[in-house]
Amino acid sequence: MTQSCDTLSGANGGGCGVGLTPEQRRVLRGHGTERPGSSPLNDEKRQGIYACAGCGRELFTSDSKYDSGSGWPSFFRAIDAGVETTQDSSHGMIRTEVHCAGCKGHLGHVFPDGPQPTGLRYCMNGIVLEFRPATQGAGL
Numbered sequence: 001m002t003q004s005c006d007t008l009s010g011a012n013g014g015g016c017g018v019g020l021t022p023e024q025r026r027v028l029r030g031h032g033t034e035r036p037g038s039s040p041l042n043d044e045k046r047q048g049i050y051a052c053a054g055c056g057r058e059l060f061t062s063d064s065k066y067d068s069g070s071g072w073p074s075f076f077r078a079i080d081a082g083v084e085t086t087q088d089s090s091h092g093m094i095r096t097e098v099h100c101a102g103c104k105g106h107l108g109h110v111f112p113d114g115p116q117p118t119g120l121r122y123c124m125n126g127i128v129l130e131f132r133p134a135t136q137g138a139g140l
């Protein structure tokens with residue numbers, strides 16, 4: 001599967017994943033999926049912001065992270081301007097794909113079996129998230 005950088009670099013000026021590892025590129029640009037349980041972010045409990053590894057856009061806050069037991073970092077709510085969704089009918093299933101609103105990189109999928117208040121489960125590839133711990137005392 002080849003995907004041109006030209007269609008993805010967009011207006012953010014971030015280029016085509018400069019500085020990304022091949023595995024990050026495989027997920028972000030090639031709609032790949034990381035191995036469940038492989039992300040250290042599964043156990044991340046600190047306060048902070050989860051940003052896109054491709055362009056730095058803020059996607060999720062630690063307030064909406066929960067332990068879904070799926071092996072992937074999971075959130076019940078995204079930052080409104082952070083992500084966009086599209087219908088994905090690959091692999092014989094209809095799923096809702098989640099991508100970054102900034103660089104359009106693939107992040108994961110959203111499922112309707114999450115906890116209240118949203119009932120949503122944003123099932124993310126931790127490898128394409130960059131955790132930024134909140135600075136002590138500075139608030140969010």
Ligand SMILES: [Zn+2]
Nearest residue numbers: 052055100103
């Ligand atoms: Zn991005």
